[in-house]
Amino acid sequence: MDVNSDSAFLRQFSIVIAGFMALTLALIFLARFVVPEPENDANPSQAVLAEQRVVPVGAVRSGDEGAAALAEAQAMAAAAAPVQEVVVDGPTVYGGLCMSCHDAGVAGAPIKGSDQMAERLAAKGLDMLVQNAINGINAMPARGGNPALTDEQIRVAVEFMLP
Numbered sequence: 114m115d116v117n118s119d120s121a122f123l124r125q126f127s128i129v130i131a132g133f134m135a136l137t138l139a140l141i142f143l144a145r146f147v148v149p150e151p152e153n154d155a156n157p158s159q160a161v162l163a164e165q166r167v168v169p170v171g172a173v174r175s176g177d178e179g180a181a182a183l184a185e186a187q188a189m190a191a192a193a194a195p196v197q198e199v200v201v202d203g204p205t206v207y208g209g210l211c212m213s214c215h216d217a218g219v220a221g222a223p224i225k226g227s228d229q230m231a232e233r234l235a236a237k238g239l240d241m242l243v244q245n246a247i248n249g250i251n252a253m254p255a256r257g258g259n260p261a262l263t264d265e266q267i268r269v270a271v272e273f274m275l276p
């Protein structure tokens with residue numbers, strides 16, 4: 114290799130490199146032209162989300178203004194809470210729980226609509242039966258084992274069990 118061919122190579126190689134650099138720049142400009150740079154606040158919900166992330170966990174409320182704010186917050190919380198409807202219906206309550214023992218007489222449970230229930234009713238009276246169903250008696254668990262049942266629900270279930 115002589116000096117001439119070396120410099121010829123260098124010249125051609127430089128031209129190729131320069132060509133690639135020009136192409137790179139052209140592509141960069143083309144890309145920016147096709148896809149304009151996104152603005153940071155382009156999405157309005159981003160600002161809202163950012164605000165939500167930095168709200169204080171608690172607030173001090175005082176005076177009339179505080180009471181109003183508190184009432185509003187409580188109303189909103191109440192509106193957001195799921196409404197749980199209490200079904201005061203004998204067959205529903207009985208069928209949902211009590212039947213598991215009182216249909217077949219499990220562990221000596223008086224069978225629904227039987228003479229056993231009639232005897233207990235005669236001996237204790239309805240109020241006492243309801244009280245015992247609420248508090249539990251011997252193998253009979255308090256509220257049939259579901260503490261979420263209300264006194265009213267227990268009463269209608271007991272009434273439904275009578276012959």
Ligand code: HEC
Pocket residue numbers: 206207210211212213214215219220221222223233237241242243245246250251252253254256257258262267270271
């Ligand atoms: C795990 C079984 C079981 C479940 C569930 C159950 N009971 Fe009982 N229950 C019993 C047994 C056992 C007795 C008999 C207790 C005794 O007198 O020794 C009984 C007795 C009773 C009595 C008679 C109480 C008395 O003073 O003689 C009533 C009323 C009664 N249950 C109502 C209910 C109602 C209403 C439910 C549903 C909310 C229910 N039970 C669910 C087992 C059960």
